[in-house]
Amino acid sequence: MRKTKRTGSFFLCLLLNLIINLEWAIPGVIFLILHFSFGLSLWYAIIAFSVWIIVMIIWMLIIGWAGRCGDSSDPKKENKNPYSVRIEK
Numbered sequence: 541m542r543k544t545k546r547t548g549s550f551f552l553c554l555l556l557n558l559i560i561n562l563e564w565a566i567p568g569v570i571f572l573i574l575h576f577s578f579g580l581s582l583w584y585a586i587i588a589f590s591v592w593i594i595v596m597i598i599w600m601l602i603i604g605w606a607g608r609c610g611d612s613s614d615p616k617k618e619n620k621n622p623y624s625v626r627i628e629k
Contacts (some may be wrong), residue, residue, distance in 0.1 A: 550600075557596050564592045
């Protein structure tokens, strides 16, 4: 697989990940609505949003680690093809 020369910004990737996984914010939104409707503590919404962001960060770290594990280079192998061996003079 071809590797790119530039690396992405962690926070840009986190922002895109949060946008893609927006349905994970539903509990936080529900708690926020309950806060404004019934006076439920705002801390429940803050905790729900924090858990959502922490889970996304952990997921990104795991995927990044797995990607780095697959980037290990293969050791140099001996050429056993007799027709492609270079004859040194």
